Every structure is written in structure tokens, then in C-alpha cells.
Amino acid sequence: MADAIREHPRHDPNAGEIPVPHGPATGNEHGHYPETTPGGATDHERAIFSHLTRPDDLYTADGVYWADLPLGKRIAFVNKVQNEEAKRELSAIGSMIKADPLSPISWYFRNAVLPGAGLGLEGYVLFSIGNLQPLFASAWPECWGKHPTECSSNWIASVTYLEVIGIMVGQMAVGVIGDWIGRRWGLIQDAAIMFVGLLMITASWGLNLNGWVICYAWSLFFYGFGVGGEYPITATSSMENAVASGKLSTRDDRLHRGRKVTTAFLMQGWGQLVNQALLIILLLILHHGDGNPPYSITTVQWIWRLSFAIPAVGTLWLVYYRAYKMPHASRQLAAAKKKSNVTGYDLTSLRLTGSIFGGRLLATAGTWFCNDVFFYGNKLFQAQFIAVISDNPNSVLTGWIWNLYNVIVSLAGYYLASLLIDNKFYGRKMMQQVGFLMCFIMFVVPAFKYDYYTSPAGIKAFQAMYFLSSFFNQFGPNSVTFLVAGEVFPTPIRASAHGFSACIGKAGALLASVLYNYIDTPTKFYVVPWFGLAGMLLTWLFLPDTTGLDLKEQERRWAYIRAGRDSDYHGIAIHPKHLSLWERIRGVGKHYNPDLDIKQQIEDMREEWASKEWRRRQREAGGDATGANDDLEHDDEWSDQVHEYFRKTTDFGKTTDGNLGTGFGQPEKAKPEKVDDGSNEKRGSSVSSAS
Known part of the structure; x- marks a missing residue:
């Protein structure tokens, strides 16, 4: 059974609140990812998700984390980001003063x-x-x-x-x-x-x-x-x-x-x-x-x-x-x-x-x-x-x-x-x-x-x-x-x-x-x-140094810890830069792997998307159009391309009437399908047939 999004029972209208998928995503029901490049994620996936997984204030254009750069390049990168941010803030202050001289005070x-x-x-x-x-x-x-x-x-x-x-x-x-x-x-x-x-x-x-x-x-x-x-x-x-x-x-x-x-x-x-x-x-x-x-x-x-x-x-x-x-x-x-x-x-x-x-x-x-x-x-x-x-x-x-x-x-x-x-x-x-x-x-x-x-x-x-x-x-x-x-x-x-x-x-x-x-x-x-x-x-x-570390990344790691799978987390929260000397001595950072982490991030986002999408469809199936899209409100950074990718590559499992319309039930599994490297066309159906 998939670790990515855990299996749940079909929805029973009399069972009360529906449990939703949760826990870190790692793969399909066989424990394997779709076909990927050696880095873990396809070039197509990297192109779609790079602005989410590799923000330019933390990563170079080549996707290298700032703390992994050689010292000279690290200094140049950090100074560039900080100088650009300082200019942006000064410009914003100038605009505020032009519009209202007292606005910076407020x-x-x-x-x-x-x-x-x-x-x-x-x-x-x-x-x-x-x-x-x-x-x-x-x-x-x-x-x-x-x-x-x-x-x-x-x-x-x-x-x-x-x-x-x-x-x-x-x-x-x-x-x-x-x-x-x-x-x-x-x-x-x-x-x-x-x-x-x-x-x-x-x-x-x-x-x-x-x-x-x-x-x-x-x-x-x-x-x-x-x-x-x-x-x-x-x-x-x-x-x-x-x-x-x-x-x-x-x-x-x-x-x-x-x-x-x-x-x-x-x-x-x-x-x-x-x-x-x-x-x-x-x-x-x-x-x-x-x-x-x-x-x-x-x-x-x-x-x-x-x-x-x-x-x-x-x-x-x-x-x-x-x-x-x-x-x-x-x-x-x-x-x-x-x-x-x-x-x-x-x-x-x-x-x-x-x-x-x-x-x-x-x-x-x-x-x-x-x-x-x-x-x-x-x-x-x-x-x-x-x-x-x-x-x-x-x-x-x-x-x-x-x-x-x-x-x-x-x-x-x-x-x-x-x-x-x-x-x-x-x-x-x-x-x-x-x-x-x-x-x-x-x-x-x-x-x-x-x-x-x-x-x-x-x-x-x-x-x-x-x-x-x-x-x-x-x-x-x-x-x-x-x-x-x-x-x-x-x-x-x-x-x-x-x-x-x-x-x-x-x-x-x-x-x-x-x-x-x-x-x-x-x-x-x-x-x-x-x-x-x-x-x-x-x-x-x-004391670890959390300077510049995304709090959301710490929460990702915590999800793995809470699921008893700390060693499966490979992201920057365990980068040696963000660990204490005591934690490094104990080997906490040995699982850090930027390439594997890209795929993990995509599957973690897929799980969040699938959970919210399933709840949205449940409400639509019940005739509740009011607030039907509330659960699917992601950050503005979640582009239409990201949503489309998840729609085409997520299998919600068997439904009560064979389609995703009326009667859509709790998914037995929501897993990634194989996709062509560089295209949005799926090789498989978005909904599995009844077994």
C-alpha cells in the first residue's frame, strides 16, 4: 500500500467526518517513483515546480542551495540577494513616502x-x-x-x-x-x-x-x-x-x-x-x-x-x-x-x-x-x-x-x-x-x-x-x-x-x-x-543556525519525524549549516540529498493537493456548491500549471459509480502516474478501473 497518501475507507454518509490523507508522500503502492532522471525528478517536473522547490533567494539558477556553494560563490550569491532585497525595500519605502509621507510610520x-x-x-x-x-x-x-x-x-x-x-x-x-x-x-x-x-x-x-x-x-x-x-x-x-x-x-x-x-x-x-x-x-x-x-x-x-x-x-x-x-x-x-x-x-x-x-x-x-x-x-x-x-x-x-x-x-x-x-x-x-x-x-x-x-x-x-x-x-x-x-x-x-x-x-x-x-x-x-x-x-x-531557513521546510521535516520516518527526509532542514555541532556529531545530517528532496517536495505537495481536491469533490457530490473551492485555495505561487499537473498525474482510486462526478468516494489511494518527460500527457488514466 502507498506510503505517499495513506489508504482510507470509502466514505460512509453515516460515519461522521471523513478522514483525509495525511503524512509525508514517498511513492506509489509498490514503493517506487515513476520513471525519473537520476536526480529523482524529471526535467519536466523540475520546470513546473522549480519556483516552489527552488526559490531564487535560496538557490542559484542551477538549483544549488546557497550553503552548498563554494565560499567565494556563496558570498557573491548572498550579497546579490541581500542587495536586491535592500533596493526593493528602499524603493517600496520611497513609493510609500510619495503616496503618503506618514505611511512608513503607520x-x-x-x-x-x-x-x-x-x-x-x-x-x-x-x-x-x-x-x-x-x-x-x-x-x-x-x-x-x-x-x-x-x-x-x-x-x-x-x-x-x-x-x-x-x-x-x-x-x-x-x-x-x-x-x-x-x-x-x-x-x-x-x-x-x-x-x-x-x-x-x-x-x-x-x-x-x-x-x-x-x-x-x-x-x-x-x-x-x-x-x-x-x-x-x-x-x-x-x-x-x-x-x-x-x-x-x-x-x-x-x-x-x-x-x-x-x-x-x-x-x-x-x-x-x-x-x-x-x-x-x-x-x-x-x-x-x-x-x-x-x-x-x-x-x-x-x-x-x-x-x-x-x-x-x-x-x-x-x-x-x-x-x-x-x-x-x-x-x-x-x-x-x-x-x-x-x-x-x-x-x-x-x-x-x-x-x-x-x-x-x-x-x-x-x-x-x-x-x-x-x-x-x-x-x-x-x-x-x-x-x-x-x-x-x-x-x-x-x-x-x-x-x-x-x-x-x-x-x-x-x-x-x-x-x-x-x-x-x-x-x-x-x-x-x-x-x-x-x-x-x-x-x-x-x-x-x-x-x-x-x-x-x-x-x-x-x-x-x-x-x-x-x-x-x-x-x-x-x-x-x-x-x-x-x-x-x-x-x-x-x-x-x-x-x-x-x-x-x-x-x-x-x-x-x-x-x-x-x-x-x-x-x-x-x-x-x-x-x-x-x-x-x-x-x-x-544551538542550530536557522538563519534563512524556511519554517515551512522545518514543518516538512517534522511530518516525517512524527510519522516515524525521519531518515526518509532529505531536505535543507538537515543541511549541516542548519544543524548544531551536537546534531552533526550524531549524524542527523547524513540523509541530506538535494536531488531526492525535489521529488519528495513534489509528492508532498501532491498529497496536500489530493486531500483538498477530494474534499472539494465530496462537497460538490453532495450538492454543496457554497465554499466548494475553499479547501483548494493554495498559495498564489501554486500556478495553474501545477494544478493541471496534479490533476493529470494523480489517481484517486475506485469510485462508487466509476467517475469523479456524483457519488465520488474517499480515495483508496492517490498516487502519481507515469508521465512523459517534457509533456503533460499521461500514459495512464487519471482514475483507475475497478478491481
């Missing part, structure tokens, strides 16, 4: 600001917590000072701990929800939780200061749950939005998928910038002075409550937008589940991911852990850094201004990351390795000469290294971990894998927040650098 708002709005609000609120602590310490030293007298020191510490734990719980839980119920549900749920959480934080109160701290801490935990969910949901929805359900990936997705996700993620940096700028403005307005202490309790109350009330308005709008303007956020997940015949959570995919992609999980989770020790550690001892380099370290305003400088430097790193993350010669893996290495250097150098770099003679160099560590953290692991934690995994468990990786990452933040309470500043510089070195090594060994 385009950026739709494609970057809106997808990343949740992360922007998250960045605003989370970093507001750290920014407000010096203000709280000035107004309530009996609680937030070094030696609290009216508040429990454990509850003061729990403000940070509960916030991070809430994020971790949200990342895991919403990752599973996003794969189980759907991306759209997760998006709406997160926005609603963050809105309620902001109301709780703004209105938090207590009978005494310690009661207020407890209320404040648990409100942050609740808000943190919604924030945690933003990580897997925003990453997966931004990534999948570029690839329409059931359709081939577009050229834009292949060339700019990383940029699309990263520009959404960098809204986190804008959230930090807006928060810090707003706090400075509120302090100058409400303090009625130069921003220096002392600060009245009334002023502090107004500042911190207003700083949380303002983003609540934006979050309420986000709830509306996601509920009414994002109806198709779960489309690709639904298509993947339909293809695998799964209705709930795909436990099979989860199990297979753990066994086959365990190295990738180690890479995404482990590097995120290392990065968050840096990222949150940087924030946690920022106050000590400012105390060293500032002329007026006791002023909250002075600290906030230095924070603002640091955020601006970080934003530059975010934007440079989005610019180069899709570059095939730099891309994800190299960017993360270089970022970790630079963070390691920027911390290990002052660690062994701390006294010199904190003295007047070395303070400028110390300042430069601190800002460079912020820059390379964004232009490196902080941006890349967010992208690859979803990109290297299949659609059915993408949000779960991303949520798990992010949760392990936040454990790094939790480690930093606990550890830094017990060691002094010089010791911190001895501890932190080694996480950068560990992150670089994990990236080098376990």
Missing part, C-alpha cells in the same frame, strides 16, 4: 509596535519596579532601607522574588495554553491579566507599611503571570503571522522573519525608556524642585501610582485589540493540528521533541538562563555602578538619568540586532556567541582590576565597559534567545518549548536576585562573567 506601528505592545508594557512595568526602589528607600527608610524596622526584610525581598516567580509560572502555563487552546486565547488572556494586575498594583494598600508591601508583592506576582505568558505567545504569534496557514512561506518570511520577531521584542526596550522618562518627568513636576532629596511621602505616592495607572489604559486597549482585531492568530497552529489529526494538546509532538530535540532544548533554556544572570544582574547592581561613577549618588534623579543613558544604549543594541539577525553570514548563532563573549570580556576585565577601574584614573573605561555590556547583551543573547526558543521547534509545541526555555531563563534572574543579596560588588564581577562564557559554549555546541 506601517511600523502595525508591524512592530502592535505585535510587541504587550512586551512594551511588560518592559515598562517590570523595570519600573527596580527604578522605584530608590524612591521608596528615600521615602520609607524604615521599610526599604538597609536595616528595615517596620517591615519584614523577607517581605521586602519577596517583591523581587514573587515578581520573577509569577513570570516563571506564566511562561510555563501560558506556553502550554498557547499550544493547547490556541495563540489567540493566550494573547487575550495575557492582556486581561496584565490589566487587572496593573489595577491591583495601582490600588495596593495596607493597614501599615508591611501590609502594603505584602499587597504590593502579591499584586506583582499576579501581574507577572500575565507578563510571563507574553514571552511564548508574542514570540510564536509574531513568527507564525508571517506564514499563512497551510501555505508556503513567502520570500519575505525567509529573508525577514528574524527582523519581524525582533522588532516586536525590542518594544521591551521602548517600554523601559518610556517608563524611565515618565518617572523623571513626574518627579520634576510633583517634587517642585531640582529632583534632589528629601522627597515627601505624598509626592512618592503620586509618582508611583500614576506610573502604574498610565500603562493600565494602554493595556485595556490591548485587550480590545487582541479580542477583536486578531481573529486569525491561531491559524497556523490549527493547520498543524489538523494535519496531525490532533484536537487537544499534542502530547506525541511533546514526547518526540524531548527525545529528538533535547539538545535544542538544552541550548535554548541553558543560554537563556546564562543571559538572564547577565541581564537582570546588570539591573540589580546598577545602583552600585552609579554610586561609583556619579557625583551625586544619593539623588534618585541622578540615578534615573544614568538609567536612561543605559536604556538608550540598549535600544541601539536591539535595533542593530534586528538589522543583522537575518544576515546569512552573521545571523542568529554568531550574534549570540559574539554577544556572550563580549559580555564575558566586559565583566571579567574589571573583575581582576576592580580597584583601578573604580578609581578616578579608570572610571571612564569602567563606564564604557558597563555600557558596552548593555549594548552587546541586546545585540546578542537577549534578542536571539527570544527568537530561537520558538523558531527551532515545531508548531504544535512551539509555545510550550519557548515557555519552558523562558522559565529556565528566569531562574537565572531569580538566582541573580538571591545571590547578589549575599555577595559584595567586587565579588559579583568575579561571578558574573563565567555565565557569559558558559552561554557562548552552549550556543556553539547545541
Whole structure:
């Protein structure tokens, strides 16, 4: 029986929903292909399908994959594609400006600001917590000072701990929800939780200061749950939005998928910038002075409550937008589940991911852990850094201004990351390795000469290294971990894998927040650098480079894995360029074969076509003309010639009345027929005779 499109029972009108063909296509009922050239596909088939199987942004005119080219030709090909794309985009921008000078701004708002709005609000609120602590310490030293007298020191510490734990719980839980119920549900749920959480934080109160701290801490935990969910949901929805359900990936997705996700993620940096700028403005307005202490309790109350009330308005709008303007956020997940015949959570995919992609999980989770020790550690001892380099370290305003400088430097790193993350010669893996290495250097150098770099003679160099560590953290692991934690995994468990990786990452933040309470500043510089070195090594060994890899191709490979036939896949998803060193050592790429893959791609497309064609004819046979062609809506790249080829070369098997009209039944087999090389004429009938 054919593996290409599996055999199904004839349709019984009383049997309920008709099962449809699924699974990777490999041949006819004898396990052999029609007569082909030695490459696996006929010249005629290559001519028809070349624009689908060999797009010109990945392959040369001779059909050679860019990563298979010699180095010199590879450089020339990649530069040619990138230069042509840059010219095309600049031309498009010029046309937009001619038609409407403000249209590029509205385009950026739709494609970057809106997808990343949740992360922007998250960045605003989370970093507001750290920014407000010096203000709280000035107004309530009996609680937030070094030696609290009216508040429990454990509850003061729990403000940070509960916030991070809430994020971790949200990342895991919403990752599973996003794969189980759907991306759209997760998006709406997160926005609603963050809105309620902001109301709780703004209105938090207590009978005494310690009661207020407890209320404040648990409100942050609740808000943190919604924030945690933003990580897997925003990453997966931004990534999948570029690839329409059931359709081939577009050229834009292949060339700019990383940029699309990263520009959404960098809204986190804008959230930090807006928060810090707003706090400075509120302090100058409400303090009625130069921003220096002392600060009245009334002023502090107004500042911190207003700083949380303002983003609540934006979050309420986000709830509306996601509920009414994002109806198709779960489309690709639904298509993947339909293809695998799964209705709930795909436990099979989860199990297979753990066994086959365990190295990738180690890479995404482990590097995120290392990065968050840096990222949150940087924030946690920022106050000590400012105390060293500032002329007026006791002023909250002075600290906030230095924070603002640091955020601006970080934003530059975010934007440079989005610019180069899709570059095939730099891309994800190299960017993360270089970022970790630079963070390691920027911390290990002052660690062994701390006294010199904190003295007047070395303070400028110390300042430069601190800002460079912020820059390379964004232009490196902080941006890349967010992208690859979803990109290297299949659609059915993408949000779960991303949520798990992010949760392990936040454990790094939790480690930093606990550890830094017990060691002094010089010791911190001895501890932190080694996480950068560990992150670089994990990236080098376990992380595959998905730069330029078509996500649709990864889904093809996953179909073979899920069918238990991973060794039968020969496409570019197992090209050595797109595998980790660990996977190459294990021999994952040994089945890569471009010639065999062409034939496979054609038969995989035939199966998709046959499945949809059969359902269309079933509806026509039942007299349902409404939407009869909906199932056969392919990507525009599926030319009439492709459809005609499949019509003439696909055998649907025996029907109830011997024709494909009324009474057309579920095909026993849909197999390729032999065709003349170079013509569209079949050697056999499109419908087999009754046996």
C-alpha cells in the first residue's frame, strides 16, 4: 500500500467526518517513483515546480542551495540577494513616502509596535519596579532601607522574588495554553491579566507599611503571570503571522522573519525608556524642585501610582485589540493540528521533541538562563555602578538619568540586532556567541582590576565597559534567545518549548536576585562573567543556525519525524549549516540529498493537493456548491500549471459509480502516474478501473 497518501475507507454518509490523507508522500503502492532522471525528478517536473522547490533567494539558477556553494560563490550569491532585497525595500519605502509621507510610520506601528505592545508594557512595568526602589528607600527608610524596622526584610525581598516567580509560572502555563487552546486565547488572556494586575498594583494598600508591601508583592506576582505568558505567545504569534496557514512561506518570511520577531521584542526596550522618562518627568513636576532629596511621602505616592495607572489604559486597549482585531492568530497552529489529526494538546509532538530535540532544548533554556544572570544582574547592581561613577549618588534623579543613558544604549543594541539577525553570514548563532563573549570580556576585565577601574584614573573605561555590556547583551543573547526558543521547534509545541526555555531563563534572574543579596560588588564581577562564557559554549555546541531557513521546510521535516520516518527526509532542514555541532556529531545530517528532496517536495505537495481536491469533490457530490473551492485555495505561487499537473498525474482510486462526478468516494489511494518527460500527457488514466 502507498506510503505517499495513506489508504482510507470509502466514505460512509453515516460515519461522521471523513478522514483525509495525511503524512509525508514517498511513492506509489509498490514503493517506487515513476520513471525519473537520476536526480529523482524529471526535467519536466523540475520546470513546473522549480519556483516552489527552488526559490531564487535560496538557490542559484542551477538549483544549488546557497550553503552548498563554494565560499567565494556563496558570498557573491548572498550579497546579490541581500542587495536586491535592500533596493526593493528602499524603493517600496520611497513609493510609500510619495503616496503618503506618514505611511512608513503607520506601517511600523502595525508591524512592530502592535505585535510587541504587550512586551512594551511588560518592559515598562517590570523595570519600573527596580527604578522605584530608590524612591521608596528615600521615602520609607524604615521599610526599604538597609536595616528595615517596620517591615519584614523577607517581605521586602519577596517583591523581587514573587515578581520573577509569577513570570516563571506564566511562561510555563501560558506556553502550554498557547499550544493547547490556541495563540489567540493566550494573547487575550495575557492582556486581561496584565490589566487587572496593573489595577491591583495601582490600588495596593495596607493597614501599615508591611501590609502594603505584602499587597504590593502579591499584586506583582499576579501581574507577572500575565507578563510571563507574553514571552511564548508574542514570540510564536509574531513568527507564525508571517506564514499563512497551510501555505508556503513567502520570500519575505525567509529573508525577514528574524527582523519581524525582533522588532516586536525590542518594544521591551521602548517600554523601559518610556517608563524611565515618565518617572523623571513626574518627579520634576510633583517634587517642585531640582529632583534632589528629601522627597515627601505624598509626592512618592503620586509618582508611583500614576506610573502604574498610565500603562493600565494602554493595556485595556490591548485587550480590545487582541479580542477583536486578531481573529486569525491561531491559524497556523490549527493547520498543524489538523494535519496531525490532533484536537487537544499534542502530547506525541511533546514526547518526540524531548527525545529528538533535547539538545535544542538544552541550548535554548541553558543560554537563556546564562543571559538572564547577565541581564537582570546588570539591573540589580546598577545602583552600585552609579554610586561609583556619579557625583551625586544619593539623588534618585541622578540615578534615573544614568538609567536612561543605559536604556538608550540598549535600544541601539536591539535595533542593530534586528538589522543583522537575518544576515546569512552573521545571523542568529554568531550574534549570540559574539554577544556572550563580549559580555564575558566586559565583566571579567574589571573583575581582576576592580580597584583601578573604580578609581578616578579608570572610571571612564569602567563606564564604557558597563555600557558596552548593555549594548552587546541586546545585540546578542537577549534578542536571539527570544527568537530561537520558538523558531527551532515545531508548531504544535512551539509555545510550550519557548515557555519552558523562558522559565529556565528566569531562574537565572531569580538566582541573580538571591545571590547578589549575599555577595559584595567586587565579588559579583568575579561571578558574573563565567555565565557569559558558559552561554557562548552552549550556543556553539547545541544551538542550530536557522538563519534563512524556511519554517515551512522545518514543518516538512517534522511530518516525517512524527510519522516515524525521519531518515526518509532529505531536505535543507538537515543541511549541516542548519544543524548544531551536537546534531552533526550524531549524524542527523547524513540523509541530506538535494536531488531526492525535489521529488519528495513534489509528492508532498501532491498529497496536500489530493486531500483538498477530494474534499472539494465530496462537497460538490453532495450538492454543496457554497465554499466548494475553499479547501483548494493554495498559495498564489501554486500556478495553474501545477494544478493541471496534479490533476493529470494523480489517481484517486475506485469510485462508487466509476467517475469523479456524483457519488465520488474517499480515495483508496492517490498516487502519481507515469508521465512523459517534457509533456503533460499521461500514459495512464487519471482514475483507475475497478478491481
